[in-house]
Amino acid sequence: MRAVILTAVAALALSSPALAQETIAITGGRILTGTSVIESGTVVMRGGRIVSVGSAAAPSGARVIDAAGKTVAPGFVVVDSGLAGSEVSSVKGSNDLSNGANTISASFDVSYGLDPWSFTLPVARLGGITRAVVVPAHAGGGGGAHSHQDDGDDNFAGAGAGGYQSPGLFAGQAAVISLASGGGDILVTPRVAMVAPFGEAGAVASGGARGAEFTLFRETLAEVRLYARNKAAYDRAALRDLSLSRADLEALIPVANGTMPLIVTVHRASDIRQVLRLAREEGVRLILDGAEEGWLVAADIASAGVPVLVNPITNLPGSFETRAARMENAAALNAAGVVIAIKGSEGSVHRAREARYNAGNAVSHGLPYESAIAALSVNPARIFGAGGRLGELTPGAAADVVIWTGDPLEPLSQASAVFIDGVEQPMETRQLMLRDRYRNGGRAAGGMPVAYGN
Template sequence: MRRLVRLATALALASAVPAAAETVAFTGARIVTAGPAGTLDPGVLVVRDGKIVSVGKGSPPAGARVIDASGAVITPGLFATGSLLGAVEISALGDDLSVDNPQIGAAFDIRDGLDPASTLIPVARTGGLTSAVVLPQPAGGGYEYHEGEGDVAGERMTAGGGQGPRPNTLFAGQGAVIRLDGSDDMVVRGGIGEVVAFGNTGARAAGGARGAQIAALKSVFTDVRAYAANRSAWERGSYRELGLSRADLEALVPVVQGRTPLIARVHKEADIRAVLKLAREEKLKVILEGAEEGWMAAADIARAGVPVILYPYADRPESFEVLGSTLENAARLQAAGVTVALTAPEGAAHRARETRYAAGTAVAWGLPWDAALAAVTLNPARMFGVGDRTGSLEPGKDADLVVWSGDPFEPLTTARAVYIRGQAQSLTTRQTELRDRYLDLGTPLPPAYKHR
C-alpha cells in the first residue's frame, strides 16, 4: 500500500511537467512490453520527446527524471477496436456512424466527422485506452443502444440487424485509427478498411438473399477494376456505364488491389466461409468482425491468414446467426493460429473503458494472458497499419503507455497514469467533475439551484 501511495505521488508530479519536454525513466515496475523484450520484472523504461528510447534492465540514464513505479505494472496503451469513440455522444440525438446514400457508401469516411472534444474520450482513458479503431456502421443494421439497461449483450450488438427498410448501399464506409488525447490531430491513419455487413443485414441491402449480395459485390468489384484500368476513357464518357458513383469507385480501388482490407461484419459460420471464398476468388484482403461462430471455421480462417475482431462476452443464441456463440471463441481461434483483437460492450464507446474487462473474460475462458494483452494492443495496431508506431513498448515507438496499480485485467486494478506520445493525460472526466461538485452537500450551490 505504501508503495502505491508513493507511486501516486510520483505520477502526480510527473503530470505537472509534460514528459515530452525531458527524459523520463520509469523504474521498479513490472513492464509488459507486448514486444520482443517480453516481460521485465523489474525493468527500466526510458521516454524522451514523446518516443520510447529504451526498455530493459539496468540503471536509468544520467540526467533522467526518475519515476519510481515499484509495485506497479506498465503496459502499452490499450486499443478500443471496432469503436464508435468520437463518432457518437448521445445516440438518441444522432451520430456520425452511418450513411444511407446510393451515391455515397464506400466513399463515406468516418474521420471527417470525428469530435476530439467528445466527453466519452476522457472516460475511455480511465480504462487505459490510448488509441481507437473507429468503424462506420452499416445502414439498416449493426449496433443498437439500450442505454441505462444492464443487458451487456443487448447493448453491444443485435447480430444480423433484424428487420427494417432496405439499405441503399452495400458499403458502410471507411474507418480510421485515432489517438485518444483529444487533440485536433487525433487521426493517426484514415482509410484503414471498408466496412461491409454480411448475413441478414447484407442480404437486405442486396434485395433479400445472401447469394444476391455475393453476386452484387462481385459485380461491383468487376466495375471497380474496369474503372481503375480505364479512368481516362470513363471520364471522357467513352466507356461503358458503371454501377457506382465516381466517389465510391475511387474509394474501392485500394480494396480490389488488396491494399486496403474489406472489414466483413459477419456472424454465422456459413457466412464466414462465404466471405473467405469471396476474398479468395476476388483476391481481397479481409478482416472479420463479430465472427461469433468463428471457432467453427477456425482452421480455414487461420489458413487464409485472416484476422478477427470479436466480442468476448458473446455467448447467447440470440438469433439464428449466432447459435454457436461461445465464451471460448477467442481462445479457440487463437489456438488455431488466428490473430485476434478484442472489443468492448456498446460498440466500444460509452463503455469503452471495459475493454480490459473483456480481455479478462477471454482469459478466464482459455485465452492465454499474453495473447489477451496482444489482442488489445499490438494485434489491432498491426491489423490497421500502425504497428510501427504503437501497440507495444519498443524503442522508436510512440510513448503510449499505462501505469497500472496491478494486473490490468483485474476489475479492482486502476490506471494510475496514462501517457499518449509521452504526454501525461488527464484522468478527470465529466462524471468525476459532477461527483466532486456534489460530493459535499454543504458546499454552496450556484444561484440557479437555490429555492426561491
C-alpha cells in the same frame, strides 16, 4: 452546468506537446511490453517515443516515476469503435458514424467527423485506451450506433434514386485516432480499412438472400476494376453506366486491388467460410468482425491468414446467426493460430473501457494471459498496419504508456498515470468533476449553483 463543462474542457487541455521532450523513466514496475513480461524493469521515453525497455537504471537527468508494486503496459488500442464519432447515439446531430446518402457509401470517411473534445475520450483513456480504430456504423454491426439500414422500408438493393445502389453494400472507411487530450488533431491515419456487412445484414441490403449479396459484391468489384482501367473513357461519358457514384468507385479501388483491407461483419460459421472463399477468389484482404461462430471454422480462418475482431463475452444465440456463440471463442481462435483483437462493448464508445474486462473474461475461458494482452495492444496495431509503432513497449514506438495499480485485466485495478506520445494525460473526466461538484451538497466545490438554493 455550463461552468462545469468549461472547467472540464480546460482541465483536459492542461498537457502540452512540449512536455514530450522531457526524458521520463518509469522504474521498478512489472512491465508488459505487449510481447513479453519483465518482472521489474525500466521504461524510458523521450521525444514522444520509447527509448529503451529493460532492466537498466534510469538515465541521468531523467524525471523518475517509481512504479514499484505496479504494472506498466502499452496503451490499449480499441477496435470497432465509435469514439470521437458519436456522443449520444440516439441524438442524431451528435452521431457522425451513420450515413444515409445514396451516392456516398464506400466513400463515406469517418475521419472528417471526429471531435477531439468528445467527453467519451477521457473516460476511455482512464480505461487504459490510448488509440482507437473508429469505424462507420452499419446494419448488423456490433456497435451501439447502427445506421439507418437497420429498419425501414428502404432495405433493398438495386438502383435507388439517381441510379445508384440503395442502400450500399459498403458502410464506409475506418480511421485510427489518438485519445490525447488538449483538443489537437487526433487523427492518426485515415482510411485504414473499408467496412461491409455480410450475413443476414448483407442479405437484407442485397435483396433478401445471401447469394444475392455475393453476386452483387462480385459485380461491384468488376465495375470498380472496369472504371480503374478506363477513367478517361468514364470522364468523356464513353463508358457504360455503372451502379456506383464516382466517389464510391474511387474509394473501392484499393479494396479491389488488395491494398486496403475490408472489415467484414459476419457471424455464422457457414457465412465465414463463404466470405473466405470470396476473398480468395477476388484477391481481397479481409478482417473479420464478430465471428461469434468462428471457433467452428477456426482452422479455415487461420489457414487464410485472416485476423478477427472479437467480443469474447458474446455467448447468447441472439439470432440464428449466433446460435453457436460461446465464451471460449477467443481462446479457440487463438489456439488455432488466428490473430485476434478484443473489442469493447456496445460499439466501444461509452463502454470502450470494458475491452480489458472482456479480455479478462476471455482468460477465464481459456485464452492465455499473454495472448489477451496482445489482443488489446500489439495485435490491433499490427492488423491495421501500425505494428512496431503503436500498442507495444519497444524502442522507436510511440510512447503510449499506462501505469496500473495492479493487473490491467483485474476490474479493481485502475490507471494511475497515462502517457500518449510521451505526454502525461489529465486523469479527469466530466463525470468525475460532476461527482466532486455535487457530492456532500456541493460544499467541497464552493456550494451548489444558485438555482439549487442552499
